[in-house]
Amino acid sequence: MGNKVVFIGDSITEFWEWKDAVFFKSNGYICKGIGGQTTDEMLLRFKRDVLDLNPQIVVISGGINDASEFNAPYDEDETLANLKFMAESAESNGIKVILTSVPYTRVFNWGGKSKEVSARTCELNVKIELYAHQKGYVFADLFAPFLKSDGSMDSQYIPDEIHPSKEGYALMKTVIEEAISSLLTE
Template sequence: MRVLLPLFVGVATTLVALCTTITASHAEEKPKLLRDVKTIVTLGDSITQAGADPGGYVWRMQHYLDALYPNEIKIINSGISGHKSTDMSSRFQRDVLDHKPDLVTISVGVNDVWHGFYENHPEGDGPSGVAIDLYRQKVTGMVEAAQAQGIRVVILTATVIHEDLENKENAKVRTYNQALREIARSHKCEFVNLFGACEKAIRAYRSVGGNAENLLTSDGVHMNPAGNQLMAHVILRGLGISEKSLDSVKSAVKR
């Protein structure tokens, strides 16, 4: 099965352009969403925190941006392991607004759902999770706080919880991601469907390679190199950077 992994990475790379709700221009100039952007904050949990490590999705985003727009855009990583919407909301001023970014990506939801399955709660209704109404309230509050200061907001969906796409965890993630979609629509901010990208890539691989595990993740949740590349690519496409532009600098991002 390992022999097929390079094929999977290739399949995932070709799919990522189809997995964002935002249409990007094929011009080489900076896309509209990134015009006048000097600072981006990436808010999230352990997936984002680890994304700053070499080869991580935030690291890859920075390297793509450096190659395309040298010395123009800096990313500040505000990911903290284990954090949920309630945690991120409480530190939003310190870890986002105080940096005075031009754009923020908000990645929240995996722990809100996943932790609800802790402590023998097979339906995901445990006290360590965050109920969807509170989740919606906290995410909405963060979006509105950023927009009140003129910060562009990009909402990223939660990614998979284990790579069994039909499990109860992922069924619940889809519900929370739908709440994110509705918030993005009502507040006119950008929305990037990372869960959809993961789902398409996993299904594409399994259609030819069988029911392998850890295709995008190292442990069912945290990203491996293929998952980090997919996340970076889909987010950058969501920011409006064309496939042509990303392909032109991909050698600068290899690790």
């Protein structure tokens, strides 16, 4: 096997390496997050950015740009199909899979238009989790850690309502480390 873990995703993944480079470098993790990408675009680079690197584990995080209609109308079935294809491609290449939920995101503001996306991401997260359990993949919940006891978002962790703060990434790190550890001990 090549590299231990590859993370593929959008800006939430990309910024993680910027805000906690030590987490990636000290563990030999590779960050393949690209800001603004939908799962369609992640799928196009999946072979190059994941399969060709032959990692032991892939962490697949995507869907927020789909739900926000960043560059196309939202189609939940297509988003799920893209995530499933990536997961099953990894599995068929002997790579263990961690699927994550979309972290808490409430409102997207693109081109002066504000879009409420929390209901979409909640529905998508339920389906990602169900699929992960059905296939025997590890599911990492990156949504719940950002909630207050009343169910609202804790703004200290996601100050722009999209991207985690350094403290938010620390919460995600705890969840992901547990998920990775569970696969390395199998």
